Amino acid sequence: MTDLTKSQRFEATVLPHLNSAFNLARWLTRSDHDAEDVVQEAYLKAFKYFERFHGGDGRTWLLAIVRNTFYTHYRQSQEHSRSEQFDEDCHSMEDISAHGAKTAENALQRRDDERMVNRALEKMPIEFREVLVMRELDDLSYRQIADVIGIPIGTVMSRLARGRKLFAGLLAHNGQEA
Amino acid sequence: MDCKKVAELLPAYIDQELGVGELMGIDEHLQNCPDCRREHAAQRDLGAQIKARASYFTAPPHLEARLRASLPKSNAAAPRRWTMQWRAPWLHTGIAMACALVAAWSLGLYVMQPSAQERLAEEIVSDHVRSLQVDHLSDVASTDQHTVKPWFNGKLDFAPPVVDLATQGFPLVGGRLDYLDGHAVAALVYHVRQHPINLYVWPASSHDVASTQTRNGYHLMHWTAQGMNFWAISDCAASDVERFAQGLRVAVNEPT
Numbered sequence: 039m040t041d042l043t044k045s046q047r048f049e050a051t052v053l054p055h056l057n058s059a060f061n062l063a064r065w066l067t068r069s070d071h072d073a074e075d076v077v078q079e080a081y082l083k084a085f086k087y088f089e090r091f092h093g094g095d096g097r098t099w100l101l102a103i104v105r106n107t108f109y110t111h112y113r114q115s116q117e118h119s120r121s122e123q124f125d126e127d128c129h130s131m132e133d134i135s136a137h138g139a140k141t142a143e144n145a146l147q148r149r150d151d152e153r154m155v156n157r158a159l160e161k162m163p164i165e166f167r168e169v170l171v172m173r174e175l176d177d178l179s180y181r182q183i184a185d186v187i188g189i190p191i192g193t194v195m196s197r198l199a200r201g202r203k204l205f206a207g208l209l210a211h212n213g214q215e216a
Numbered sequence: 217m218d219c220k221k222v223a224e225l226l227p228a229y230i231d232q233e234l235g236v237g238e239l240m241g242i243d244e245h246l247q248n249c250p251d252c253r254r255e256h257a258a259q260r261d262l263g264a265q266i267k268a269r270a271s272y273f274t275a276p277p278h279l280e281a282r283l284r285a286s287l288p289k290s291n292a293a294a295p296r297r298w299t300m301q302w303r304a305p306w307l308h309t310g311i312a313m314a315c316a317l318v319a320a321w322s323l324g325l326y327v328m329q330p331s332a333q334e335r336l337a338e339e340i341v342s343d344h345v346r347s348l349q350v351d352h353l354s355d356v357a358s359t360d361q362h363t364v365k366p367w368f369n370g371k372l373d374f375a376p377p378v379v380d381l382a383t384q385g386f387p388l389v390g391g392r393l394d395y396l397d398g399h400a401v402a403a404l405v406y407h408v409r410q411h412p413i414n415l416y417v418w419p420a421s422s423h424d425v426a427s428t429q430t431r432n433g434y435h436l437m438h439w440t441a442q443g444m445n446f447w448a449i450s451d452c453a454a455s456d457v458e459r460f461a462q463g464l465r466v467a468v469n470e471p472t
């Protein structure tokens with residue numbers, strides 16, 4: 039196979055899933071900058087190992103590489119530092135919404151909801167966060183999620199169930215704080 | 217269908233992942249059970265809330281441009297030139313760590329051919345992942361080493377040492393026949409805190425020094441003992457894999 043046809047096939051089957059890759063990486067790393075690094079490295083690997091991709095689902099194949107890239111290089115270095123940072127960001131948002139004008143109340147309420155949902159999701163343990171992100175935000179099937187993570191379908195289901203419960207708890211907890 | 221079964225299947229029901237039979241069973245139950253109906257509504261709304269309100273982060277345009285620019289454009293683009301093309305944007309971002317990573321990549325990928333050991337490690341990672349994906353960890357599911365060991369009789373031309381390490385936190389849960397590197401091998405399955413460990417065993421032709429490595433997030437450990445190759449792999453902590461290997465080495469040398 040020549041490099042040209044390889045590039046073309048790669049552009050047709052893997053490159054279109056860039057948004058999926060970035061969204062997953064962004065939710066795993068919780069940082070734009072790190073997400074870009076993870077995605078870039080994942081694409082490097084994906085191109086390198088593209089010969090091993092024998093058709094099928096280009097998106098799950100790419101997402102599995104994104105996930106592995108994150109777990110291999112990035113997780114340890116960043117897992118501690120982020121949660122506190124996130125809380126600080128949220129306080130200033132709360133001040134803004136507290137003083138919001140009446141006409142803007144609905145828009146603010148909606149932004150407030152979005153902020154609370156994002157915050158709850160960011161605080162979730164990573165193994166639940168990733169299944170929820172793939173299921174709810176990227177509409178992956180249980181089979182696809184199982185393939186990305188390398189776990190049985192039954193485990194996908196139980197993680198989603200526990201994840202939703204945890205999410206409800208975090209959301210309620212954040213609601214009390216606000 | 218009873219409430220317990222409904223509770224178990226509810227996530228899959230909400231996600232439309234059930235077969236018609238189960239689907240109808242739950243439909244019928246929900247019509248008659250207010251408790252399960254409430255639970256169903258609560259779970260469904262949570263999922264819907266994430267779908268509707270959580271941010272979907274799309275890739276910034278400059279990232280796509282950078283990725284496209286990095287792909288080789290002609291047949292003349294040899295792998296070495298390709299890594300140079302990749303390296304430029306990384307240097308540009310000025311992240312020392314990222315550059316070191318890419319340098320490591322180009323070294324690992326283009327200067328050295330993967331050794332037989334590396335190819336084997338790669339094969340073990342894919343086998344491990346496959347064994348989890350198809351939910352087919354064990355052909356013989358048993359926590360009793362005296363059931364698992366004889367199961368291999370007649371299936372392999374060697375007798376793998378089978379020991380239980382439950383007392384050290386690594387219960388044996390089963391075994392299966394597998395193929396690695398062109399050989400039939402024994403795959404023994406252990407657990408550590410709900411994480412599966414695959415242990416591959418087959419006769420060794422040489423004596424290898426124990427080594428550990430991490431690949432795709434999985435921790436691998438390899439050693440030889442009593443004329444056998446041992447490869448352990450798991451997604452649990454690296455220290456767990458090492459403790460497991462240590463416990464196993466002791467147990468194999470002192471069979472009960």
Ligand SMILES: [Zn+2]
Nearest residue numbers: 219249251252
């Ligand atoms: Zn019920």
